[in-house]
Amino acid sequence: MTTTDTPSTEDRPAAAPDTTPVLRARGLVKTYGHVVGLDGVDLDLFPGEVLAIIGDNGAGKSTLIKCLTGAEIPDQGEILLDGERVHFRRPQDARAAGIETVYQTLAVAPSLDIASNLYLGREVRRPGPLGSVLRLTDRAGMREAARRHLTDLGISTLQDVTVPVENLSGGQRQAVAVARAAAFGSKVVVLDEPTAALGVRESGQVLQLVRTLRDKGVPVIIISHNMPHVFEIADRIHVQRLGRRAATITPRSHTMTEAVALMTGAAEA
Numbered sequence: 001m002t003t004t005d006t007p008s009t010e011d012r013p014a015a016a017p018d019t020t021p022v023l024r025a026r027g028l029v030k031t032y033g034h035v036v037g038l039d040g041v042d043l044d045l046f047p048g049e050v051l052a053i054i055g056d057n058g059a060g061k062s063t064l065i066k067c068l069t070g071a072e073i074p075d076q077g078e079i080l081l082d083g084e085r086v087h088f089r090r091p092q093d094a095r096a097a098g099i100e101t102v103y104q105t106l107a108v109a110p111s112l113d114i115a116s117n118l119y120l121g122r123e124v125r126r127p128g129p130l131g132s133v134l135r136l137t138d139r140a141g142m143r144e145a146a147r148r149h150l151t152d153l154g155i156s157t158l159q160d161v162t163v164p165v166e167n168l169s170g171g172q173r174q175a176v177a178v179a180r181a182a183a184f185g186s187k188v189v190v191l192d193e194p195t196a197a198l199g200v201r202e203s204g205q206v207l208q209l210v211r212t213l214r215d216k217g218v219p220v221i222i223i224s225h226n227m228p229h230v231f232e233i234a235d236r237i238h239v240q241r242l243g244r245r246a247a248t249i250t251p252r253s254h255t256m257t258e259a260v261a262l263m264t265g266a267a268e269a
Protein backbone atom coordinates (compact mmCIF):
# COMPACT_ATOMS: atom_id res chain seq x y z
CA MET A 1 0.00 0.00 0.00
CA THR A 2 1.21 3.44 -0.81
CA THR A 3 0.59 6.65 1.06
CA THR A 4 1.90 9.92 -0.20
CA ASP A 5 1.80 13.48 1.01
CA THR A 6 2.21 14.64 -2.56
CA PRO A 7 -0.54 12.84 -4.43
CA SER A 8 0.36 10.88 -7.52
CA THR A 9 -1.60 11.23 -10.74
CA GLU A 10 -3.44 8.05 -9.89
CA ASP A 11 -4.65 9.71 -6.69
CA ARG A 12 -6.09 12.64 -8.60
CA PRO A 13 -8.41 11.33 -11.26
CA ALA A 14 -9.59 14.74 -12.44
CA ALA A 15 -6.31 16.61 -12.24
CA ALA A 16 -3.23 16.78 -14.43
CA PRO A 17 0.09 16.32 -12.59
CA ASP A 18 0.97 20.02 -12.80
CA THR A 19 -2.48 21.26 -11.77
CA THR A 20 -2.48 24.09 -9.25
CA PRO A 21 -4.57 23.18 -6.20
CA VAL A 22 -7.70 25.29 -5.82
CA LEU A 23 -6.94 25.44 -2.13
CA ARG A 24 -3.57 24.71 -0.56
CA ALA A 25 -2.39 25.00 3.02
CA ARG A 26 1.18 24.68 4.24
CA GLY A 27 2.38 24.39 7.82
CA LEU A 28 -0.79 25.57 9.54
CA VAL A 29 -0.39 25.92 13.29
CA LYS A 30 -3.20 26.82 15.68
CA THR A 31 -2.93 26.64 19.44
CA TYR A 32 -5.50 27.39 22.13
CA GLY A 33 -3.44 28.19 25.19
CA HIS A 34 -1.60 24.93 25.89
CA VAL A 35 -3.85 22.90 23.60
CA VAL A 36 -2.44 22.29 20.14
CA GLY A 37 -5.28 22.27 17.61
CA LEU A 38 -3.09 22.17 14.51
CA ASP A 39 0.58 21.24 14.53
CA GLY A 40 1.83 22.14 11.05
CA VAL A 41 -0.86 20.84 8.69
CA ASP A 42 -0.60 20.66 4.92
CA LEU A 43 -3.69 20.25 2.73
CA ASP A 44 -4.32 20.21 -1.01
CA LEU A 45 -7.67 20.42 -2.74
CA PHE A 46 -7.52 19.90 -6.51
CA PRO A 47 -10.03 21.04 -9.13
CA GLY A 48 -13.03 18.79 -9.60
CA GLU A 49 -12.46 16.55 -6.61
CA VAL A 50 -14.19 15.57 -3.42
CA LEU A 51 -11.62 15.55 -0.62
CA ALA A 52 -12.71 13.83 2.58
CA ILE A 53 -11.04 14.65 5.88
CA ILE A 54 -11.11 11.87 8.42
CA GLY A 55 -9.60 11.63 11.90
CA ASP A 56 -10.41 10.81 15.48
CA ASN A 57 -12.23 13.23 17.80
CA GLY A 58 -9.92 16.15 18.52
CA ALA A 59 -7.57 15.40 15.60
CA GLY A 60 -7.98 18.97 14.36
CA LYS A 61 -10.45 18.50 11.48
CA SER A 62 -12.80 21.33 12.45
CA THR A 63 -9.91 23.60 13.42
CA LEU A 64 -8.33 22.95 10.03
CA ILE A 65 -11.40 23.94 8.07
CA LYS A 66 -12.02 26.93 10.38
CA CYS A 67 -8.53 28.17 9.52
CA LEU A 68 -9.15 27.59 5.79
CA THR A 69 -12.46 29.46 5.88
CA GLY A 70 -11.76 32.50 8.06
CA ALA A 71 -13.52 31.31 11.22
CA GLU A 72 -10.13 31.05 12.95
CA ILE A 73 -6.87 32.79 12.14
CA PRO A 74 -3.89 30.39 12.12
CA ASP A 75 -0.88 31.28 14.27
CA GLN A 76 1.49 30.17 11.51
CA GLY A 77 1.46 28.83 7.99
CA GLU A 78 0.04 29.89 4.67
CA ILE A 79 -3.14 29.40 2.67
CA LEU A 80 -3.31 29.75 -1.10
CA LEU A 81 -6.49 30.03 -3.16
CA ASP A 82 -5.88 29.40 -6.87
CA GLY A 83 -2.18 29.82 -6.15
CA GLU A 84 -2.56 33.24 -4.53
CA ARG A 85 -1.82 33.79 -0.83
CA VAL A 86 -4.95 34.72 1.11
CA HIS A 87 -5.45 36.09 4.64
CA PHE A 88 -9.01 35.53 5.73
CA ARG A 89 -9.86 37.43 8.92
CA ARG A 90 -13.55 36.48 9.08
CA PRO A 91 -15.83 33.90 7.43
CA GLN A 92 -17.26 36.71 5.26
CA ASP A 93 -13.80 37.15 3.67
CA ALA A 94 -13.75 33.51 2.61
CA ARG A 95 -17.35 33.69 1.38
CA ALA A 96 -16.51 36.76 -0.68
CA ALA A 97 -13.65 34.74 -2.22
CA GLY A 98 -16.07 31.94 -3.21
CA ILE A 99 -15.63 29.50 -0.29
CA GLU A 100 -18.90 28.47 1.36
CA THR A 101 -18.81 26.47 4.58
CA VAL A 102 -21.26 24.53 6.69
CA TYR A 103 -19.68 24.41 10.15
CA GLN A 104 -20.16 21.52 12.55
CA THR A 105 -22.16 23.81 14.83
CA LEU A 106 -24.82 24.96 12.42
CA ALA A 107 -25.23 28.65 11.74
CA VAL A 108 -28.86 29.03 10.78
CA ALA A 109 -31.21 31.74 12.08
CA PRO A 110 -34.04 29.70 13.67
CA SER A 111 -36.71 32.42 13.63
CA LEU A 112 -36.24 33.21 9.93
CA ASP A 113 -37.87 31.21 7.16
CA ILE A 114 -36.00 28.89 4.79
CA ALA A 115 -35.75 31.44 1.98
CA SER A 116 -34.34 34.12 4.33
CA ASN A 117 -31.82 31.62 5.69
CA LEU A 118 -30.65 30.79 2.18
CA TYR A 119 -30.03 34.50 1.58
CA LEU A 120 -28.68 35.34 5.05
CA GLY A 121 -26.01 38.01 4.66
CA ARG A 122 -26.68 38.47 0.95
CA GLU A 123 -30.28 39.69 0.93
CA VAL A 124 -31.67 40.78 -2.39
CA ARG A 125 -33.10 44.35 -2.25
CA ARG A 126 -36.24 45.56 -3.97
CA PRO A 127 -35.55 47.36 -7.24
CA GLY A 128 -35.32 51.17 -7.24
CA PRO A 129 -35.41 53.49 -4.19
CA LEU A 130 -37.46 51.01 -2.16
CA GLY A 131 -34.40 48.81 -2.09
CA SER A 132 -31.55 51.30 -2.35
CA VAL A 133 -32.96 53.90 0.06
CA LEU A 134 -35.45 52.07 2.27
CA ARG A 135 -33.38 48.83 2.19
CA LEU A 136 -36.55 46.78 1.63
CA THR A 137 -35.74 43.20 0.75
CA ASP A 138 -37.26 41.49 -2.25
CA ARG A 139 -39.02 38.71 -0.30
CA ALA A 140 -41.06 37.38 -3.19
CA GLY A 141 -37.99 37.32 -5.45
CA MET A 142 -35.88 35.57 -2.83
CA ARG A 143 -38.60 32.98 -2.18
CA GLU A 144 -38.93 32.24 -5.85
CA ALA A 145 -35.14 31.97 -6.27
CA ALA A 146 -34.92 29.81 -3.12
CA ARG A 147 -37.53 27.41 -4.52
CA ARG A 148 -35.57 27.20 -7.77
CA HIS A 149 -32.25 26.58 -5.95
CA LEU A 150 -33.73 23.77 -3.87
CA THR A 151 -35.32 22.13 -6.90
CA ASP A 152 -32.07 22.44 -8.90
CA LEU A 153 -30.19 20.81 -6.05
CA GLY A 154 -32.69 17.96 -5.87
CA ILE A 155 -33.70 18.74 -2.27
CA SER A 156 -37.22 17.49 -1.90
CA THR A 157 -37.66 17.44 1.90
CA LEU A 158 -38.15 21.22 2.08
CA GLN A 159 -41.53 21.82 0.52
CA ASP A 160 -42.38 25.27 1.80
CA VAL A 161 -39.64 27.94 1.85
CA THR A 162 -41.80 30.25 4.02
CA VAL A 163 -41.59 27.90 7.05
CA PRO A 164 -39.41 29.22 9.91
CA VAL A 165 -36.30 27.09 10.27
CA GLU A 166 -37.05 26.53 13.99
CA ASN A 167 -40.01 24.38 12.92
CA LEU A 168 -37.80 22.06 10.86
CA SER A 169 -36.27 18.79 11.98
CA GLY A 170 -32.51 18.70 12.68
CA GLY A 171 -31.92 16.99 9.38
CA GLN A 172 -33.97 19.51 7.44
CA ARG A 173 -32.05 22.37 9.07
CA GLN A 174 -28.86 20.68 7.97
CA ALA A 175 -30.28 20.45 4.47
CA VAL A 176 -30.95 24.22 4.48
CA ALA A 177 -27.35 24.93 5.52
CA VAL A 178 -25.95 22.57 2.89
CA ALA A 179 -28.25 24.04 0.24
CA ARG A 180 -27.02 27.54 1.07
CA ALA A 181 -23.40 26.47 0.72
CA ALA A 182 -24.14 24.63 -2.52
CA ALA A 183 -26.06 27.56 -3.97
CA PHE A 184 -23.36 30.16 -3.33
CA GLY A 185 -20.02 28.32 -3.16
CA SER A 186 -18.49 29.33 -6.46
CA LYS A 187 -14.96 27.99 -5.85
CA VAL A 188 -15.06 25.60 -2.92
CA VAL A 189 -17.74 24.10 -0.67
CA VAL A 190 -16.72 22.85 2.78
CA LEU A 191 -19.00 20.60 4.83
CA ASP A 192 -18.13 19.64 8.43
CA GLU A 193 -20.08 16.47 9.34
CA PRO A 194 -23.02 17.22 7.04
CA THR A 195 -24.68 13.83 7.47
CA ALA A 196 -24.12 13.32 11.21
CA ALA A 197 -27.68 14.38 12.16
CA LEU A 198 -29.39 13.04 9.06
CA GLY A 199 -31.60 10.07 8.35
CA VAL A 200 -30.79 7.64 5.59
CA ARG A 201 -32.77 9.47 2.90
CA GLU A 202 -31.44 12.93 3.81
CA SER A 203 -27.87 11.59 3.98
CA GLY A 204 -28.34 10.18 0.51
CA GLN A 205 -29.54 13.58 -0.71
CA VAL A 206 -26.53 15.38 0.78
CA LEU A 207 -24.15 12.89 -0.81
CA GLN A 208 -25.95 13.36 -4.12
CA LEU A 209 -25.61 17.13 -3.68
CA VAL A 210 -21.86 16.71 -3.19
CA ARG A 211 -21.70 14.75 -6.46
CA THR A 212 -23.78 17.41 -8.24
CA LEU A 213 -21.37 20.10 -7.04
CA ARG A 214 -18.33 18.15 -8.16
CA ASP A 215 -19.94 17.55 -11.55
CA LYS A 216 -20.58 21.29 -11.83
CA GLY A 217 -16.83 21.77 -11.28
CA VAL A 218 -16.96 22.92 -7.64
CA PRO A 219 -14.52 20.93 -5.49
CA VAL A 220 -15.82 19.87 -2.08
CA ILE A 221 -14.12 19.25 1.26
CA ILE A 222 -16.20 16.97 3.45
CA ILE A 223 -15.45 15.97 7.02
CA SER A 224 -17.12 12.77 8.11
CA HIS A 225 -16.81 9.96 10.64
CA ASN A 226 -18.99 7.78 8.44
CA MET A 227 -16.51 5.52 6.63
CA PRO A 228 -18.99 4.06 4.13
CA HIS A 229 -20.02 7.63 3.15
CA VAL A 230 -16.37 8.68 2.86
CA PHE A 231 -15.47 5.68 0.74
CA GLU A 232 -18.54 6.19 -1.42
CA ILE A 233 -18.03 9.87 -2.18
CA ALA A 234 -14.34 10.79 -1.85
CA ASP A 235 -11.78 10.98 -4.63
CA ARG A 236 -9.04 11.41 -2.04
CA ILE A 237 -8.95 11.16 1.74
CA HIS A 238 -6.86 13.41 4.00
CA VAL A 239 -6.15 11.55 7.23
CA GLN A 240 -5.77 13.96 10.15
CA ARG A 241 -4.08 12.74 13.31
CA LEU A 242 -2.83 14.65 16.38
CA GLY A 243 -3.03 18.00 14.61
CA ARG A 244 -1.18 16.88 11.50
CA ARG A 245 -1.83 15.26 8.13
CA ALA A 246 -0.88 11.63 8.75
CA ALA A 247 -1.50 10.51 5.15
CA THR A 248 -3.39 11.14 1.95
CA ILE A 249 -5.04 8.02 0.58
CA THR A 250 -7.81 7.07 -1.84
CA PRO A 251 -10.72 4.62 -1.65
CA ARG A 252 -8.78 2.49 -4.15
CA SER A 253 -5.41 2.54 -2.39
CA HIS A 254 -6.74 1.61 1.07
CA THR A 255 -9.50 -0.36 2.72
CA MET A 256 -11.69 1.18 5.42
CA THR A 257 -9.85 -0.88 8.03
CA GLU A 258 -6.50 0.45 6.80
CA ALA A 259 -7.88 4.02 6.85
CA VAL A 260 -9.02 3.61 10.45
CA ALA A 261 -5.59 2.22 11.39
CA LEU A 262 -3.95 5.34 9.96
CA MET A 263 -6.45 7.53 11.85
CA THR A 264 -5.77 5.92 15.19
CA GLY A 265 -2.04 5.51 14.75
CA ALA A 266 -2.23 1.70 14.68
CA ALA A 267 -0.55 1.94 11.25
CA GLU A 268 2.00 4.48 10.07
CA ALA A 269 1.90 6.09 6.63
Ligand SMILES: Nc1ncnc2c1ncn2[C@@H]1O[C@H](COP(=O)(O)OP(=O)(O)OP(=O)(O)O)[C@@H](O)[C@H]1O
Nearest residue numbers: 032035036037055056057058059060061062063064
Ligand atom coordinates in the same frame (compact mmCIF):
# COMPACT_ATOMS: atom_id res chain seq x y z
N1 LIG B 1 -12.00 27.14 20.82
C1 LIG B 1 -11.21 26.22 21.36
N2 LIG B 1 -10.64 26.40 22.56
C2 LIG B 1 -9.81 25.49 23.10
N3 LIG B 1 -9.49 24.32 22.49
C3 LIG B 1 -10.01 24.09 21.29
C4 LIG B 1 -10.89 25.00 20.64
N4 LIG B 1 -11.26 24.49 19.44
C5 LIG B 1 -10.62 23.31 19.34
N5 LIG B 1 -9.88 23.05 20.45
C6 LIG B 1 -9.04 21.86 20.68
O1 LIG B 1 -8.28 21.62 19.50
C7 LIG B 1 -8.21 20.22 19.22
C8 LIG B 1 -8.81 19.96 17.85
O2 LIG B 1 -10.22 20.18 17.91
P1 LIG B 1 -11.15 20.03 16.64
O3 LIG B 1 -12.47 20.58 17.01
O4 LIG B 1 -10.47 20.62 15.46
O5 LIG B 1 -11.23 18.45 16.47
P2 LIG B 1 -12.04 17.58 15.43
O6 LIG B 1 -11.06 16.75 14.69
O7 LIG B 1 -12.94 18.44 14.64
O8 LIG B 1 -12.89 16.64 16.40
P3 LIG B 1 -14.40 16.04 16.27
O9 LIG B 1 -14.27 14.80 15.46
O10 LIG B 1 -14.76 15.72 17.69
O11 LIG B 1 -15.28 17.09 15.66
C9 LIG B 1 -8.95 19.53 20.37
O12 LIG B 1 -8.02 19.15 21.33
C10 LIG B 1 -9.86 20.62 20.91
O13 LIG B 1 -10.16 20.42 22.25
Ligand SMILES: [Mg+2]
Nearest residue numbers: 061062063104
Ligand atom coordinates in the same frame (compact mmCIF):
# COMPACT_ATOMS: atom_id res chain seq x y z
MG1 LIG C 1 -15.00 18.61 14.50
